[in-house]
Amino acid sequence: MPTCREEFSKGIIKGNPIFVLMLGLCPTLATTTSVKNAFAMGLAASAVLICSNVIVSAFRRFIPKAVRIPCFIVVIASFVTIVDMVMKGFFWEQSKSLSIFIPLIVVNCIILGRAEAFAYKSSVLRSLLDGAGAGLGFTLALMLVGTIREVLGAGTFWGYPIYLDSFSRPVYVPMTGLVLAPGAFIVLGLLMAFFRHLGNRRRRPDLREVTFE
Amino acid sequence: MNFGLIIQIAILNLFVQNFVIARFLGLCPFIGQSDDKKKALGMGVAVTFVMTLASFVTYLLFAYVLKPNSWFLTTFFGTIAEDGLVDVLKTASYILVIASLVQFVEMFLKRHVPALYRAMGIYLALITTNCAVLGVALLNTTDATMEMNLLTAVLQGFFAGLGFTLVMLLMAGIRERLQYLNVPRCMKGAPIAFLCTGLMALAFLGFAGMAN
Amino acid sequence: MTSFLLGSLLVLGLLALLLGIVLAIASRVFHVDVDPRIEQVEELLPGANCGGCGLAGCAMAAEQIVAGDASPNICPVCSADARAKIFELLGLAAQESEPKVARVLCGGGAACKEKDLYHGVDDCRAAVLVQGGAKACDFACIGLGSCVDACPFEAIFIGEDGLPHVIEERCTACGACERICPRHVIRVMPKKQVVWVKCSSHDPGKVVNKICQTGCIACRKCEKECPFDAIHVVDNLAVIDYEKCKLCGKCAKVCPKHAIIDIRALRRAAAKAAKQAEQPKQPAAADA
Numbered sequence A: 001m002p003t004c005r006e007e008f009s010k011g012i013i014k015g016n017p018i019f020v021l022m023l024g025l026c027p028t029l030a031t032t033t034s035v036k037n038a039f040a041m042g043l044a045a046s047a048v049l050i051c052s053n054v055i056v057s058a059f060r061r062f063i064p065k066a067v068r069i070p071c072f073i074v075v076i077a078s079f080v081t082i083v084d085m086v087m088k089g090f091f092w093e094q095s096k097s098l099s100i101f102i103p104l105i106v107v108n109c110i111i112l113g114r115a116e117a118f119a120y121k122s123s124v125l126r127s128l129l130d131g132a133g134a135g136l137g138f139t140l141a142l143m144l145v146g147t148i149r150e151v152l153g154a155g156t157f158w159g160y161p162i163y164l165d166s167f168s169r170p171v172y173v174p175m176t177g178l179v180l181a182p183g184a185f186i187v188l189g190l191l192m193a194f195f196r197h198l199g200n201r202r203r204r205p206d207l208r209e210v211t212f213e
Numbered sequence B: 001m002n003f004g005l006i007i008q009i010a011i012l013n014l015f016v017q018n019f020v021i022a023r024f025l026g027l028c029p030f031i032g033q034s035d036d037k038k039k040a041l042g043m044g045v046a047v048t049f050v051m052t053l054a055s056f057v058t059y060l061l062f063a064y065v066l067k068p069n070s071w072f073l074t075t076f077f078g079t080i081a082e083d084g085l086v087d088v089l090k091t092a093s094y095i096l097v098i099a100s101l102v103q104f105v106e107m108f109l110k111r112h113v114p115a116l117y118r119a120m121g122i123y124l125a126l127i128t129t130n131c132a133v134l135g136v137a138l139l140n141t142t143d144a145t146m147e148m149n150l151l152t153a154v155l156q157g158f159f160a161g162l163g164f165t166l167v168m169l170l171m172a173g174i175r176e177r178l179q180y181l182n183v184p185r186c187m188k189g190a191p192i193a194f195l196c197t198g199l200m201a202l203a204f205l206g207f208a209g210m211a212n
Numbered sequence C: 001m002t003s004f005l006l007g008s009l010l011v012l013g014l015l016a017l018l019l020g021i022v023l024a025i026a027s028r029v030f031h032v033d034v035d036p037r038i039e040q041v042e043e044l045l046p047g048a049n050c051g052g053c054g055l056a057g058c059a060m061a062a063e064q065i066v067a068g069d070a071s072p073n074i075c076p077v078c079s080a081d082a083r084a085k086i087f088e089l090l091g092l093a094a095q096e097s098e099p100k101v102a103r104v105l106c107g108g109g110a111a112c113k114e115k116d117l118y119h120g121v122d123d124c125r126a127a128v129l130v131q132g133g134a135k136a137c138d139f140a141c142i143g144l145g146s147c148v149d150a151c152p153f154e155a156i157f158i159g160e161d162g163l164p165h166v167i168e169e170r171c172t173a174c175g176a177c178e179r180i181c182p183r184h185v186i187r188v189m190p191k192k193q194v195v196w197v198k199c200s201s202h203d204p205g206k207v208v209n210k211i212c213q214t215g216c217i218a219c220r221k222c223e224k225e226c227p228f229d230a231i232h233v234v235d236n237l238a239v240i241d242y243e244k245c246k247l248c249g250k251c252a253k254v255c256p257k258h259a260i261i262d263i264r265a266l267r268r269a270a271a272k273a274a275k276q277a278e279q280p281k282q283p284a285a286a287d288a
Helices: A004-009 A025-030 A035-058 A068-090 A092-101 A103-107 A109-119 A124-153 A181-202 B003-016 B027-033 B037-066 B071-076 B086-112 B114-123 B125-129 B131-140 B150-178 B190-207 C002-029 C036-044 C058-067 C080-090 C124-129 C146-150 C176-180 C205-211 C221-225 C250-254 C263-278 C281-287
Strands: C100-104 C156-158 C164-166 C186-190 C195-197 C231-234 C237-240 C260-262
Touching: A004 A124, A025 A092, A025 A103, A025 A124, A025 A181, A025 B027, A035 A068, A035 A092, A035 A103, A035 A109, A035 A124, A068 A092, A068 A103, A068 A109, A068 B086, A092 A103, A092 B131, A103 A109, A103 B086, A103 B131, A109 A124, A124 A181, A181 B190, B003 B150, B003 B190, B027 B037, B027 B114, B027 B125, B027 B150, B027 B190, B037 B071, B037 B086, B037 B114, B037 B125, B037 B131, B037 B150, B037 C002, B071 C002, B086 B114, B086 B125, B086 B131, B086 C002, B114 B125, B114 C058, B125 B131, B131 B150, B150 B190, C036 C058, C036 C080, C058 C080, C100 C164, C124 C146, C146 C156, C146 C176, C176 C186, C195 C237, C221 C231, C221 C250, C250 C260, C260 C263
Parallel strands: none
Antiparallel strands: C100 C186, C156 C164, C195 C260, C231 C237
């Protein structure tokens, strides 16, 4: 039985939803045009993930196996609606820039996947930790991609221009292509390759000895 | 019906604002199922079918039930007619419609086209969680960028699905060749597919300005 | 406020009811008669959809097993327990399947001369289309690793000698390597056949002598040595008849080119060599 700390930390690096499990790719590419958007998206998705994991886990004995997926979707949709309306009420410009991707959290594979694979079978505490870990991993990954795209692509960080030196002359010319569609795919592809390379180096079994055949 | 409008919607959803390449919707099945041309075609056709039907039903739902001052609300719930039920119910009701449609398509395929049903396996049920289907429903109704009526909504759904199929087929063709190349170990599979998609996106940027 | 709540509940409720009715009608209209045993068999199968059976997934395998087109032994990943249950479900007598493993029937690799320099797609199937590949022998293993890529269990690797090596513990005898090899030199055979001919060349002995250091030259020494009349040279290649072969290993000892493998002898030699490598160190350690 993994410890509580392990339940939490497995979602951050080893089981990172974006780089390892490759779930939830749509919001990764669409909302990482700036660090602010990435952070907002990550927070929103984490909130829904934690809440839905807790509810599904709390009611797991009452949800029949045959209709469990529609039940999960209903629970997730409710929380997404709550998050959507909270954002529209308190963070209007953020909500505007994230547009359709807030309601699209309901079909984010991460949330449905964790509910099906974990929350339906585990206790409330563990589901909470699992959701928090995966949410944190998701947010960190989003912010990583967002940082690269914003700093190199628009020259700003969280809206503050950093490509200008103290005399407001540009130190480097930001590459707008990174903020557009092609840049998103290329940055994500390279990051995935990098993380996979790190993972391979750590656990490569040495199979290259020739036996007697 | 203005023929020019149809062409405009077609070009918009197929090329300029292609759902996968430009709007980043429908990426999970795109990466998962595009390594084989037959799988890609099957998935694309199924998704197009679901998207067209979903656009039809969700638009009717939006126009006659959820919208402020819709027929349903003014007839039965006069007090909240002005606010409408859009924000509250859009996510839940759209996803309910889509899930049912996918179930319907599954039953239909199982009976009439069993070969496709078996070939798609579990990915047919996963169309429910395809961002593209819910995305097109939202883009037709609550986040529409231009004046929408039932016909334009259905057309948008159809051409969006067609755009998805187009990009899936292109990607499948590329990935079938990629299998045999000396790709570095860390890049095999998804990373190199993403890089190719990025290059494709760069090419598709050339369509910008053709329609808006 | 309450009318909001009521309105939302009513709309969602009515929608769900309507959709439920439509789906219920559809399930009647599109009803397909399915043998309930197919689902039961599918439950017993591992559900990994690995393709090891050669079919497109566990659902397909379940269908074919129930239809009688495939034996439950077709699934290599299935546990013996589950397999027995499937046999029971279908009312068939349980058949023990013989453990099988993939083996390479070529000893060439680095020992086989090359006739050309091949520059192209890194795949045996592609190489074989270009003048039959780079190897001088027309029946040899090409060594570019199509089998390695095809194996879903990562049980094959290309060794330093240029030949594929099968990790027997990982091999499930699914046959993917056998299906993909353009030269058919890697084949699935019963594990207990520990003596086999490690050559597939039908070229005459003179030719083989020139191009390969370990190929069968059809000298018939094995045929003369065998006490059970189990090995014969057919079409310039030694062939073992496993109905008669008692796995004594005499042919392997006598073959001048070492083209017949007796894996037990090789394992013993390797174990002895490993022990001898340790021994000189031990007296030194005892001294110190």
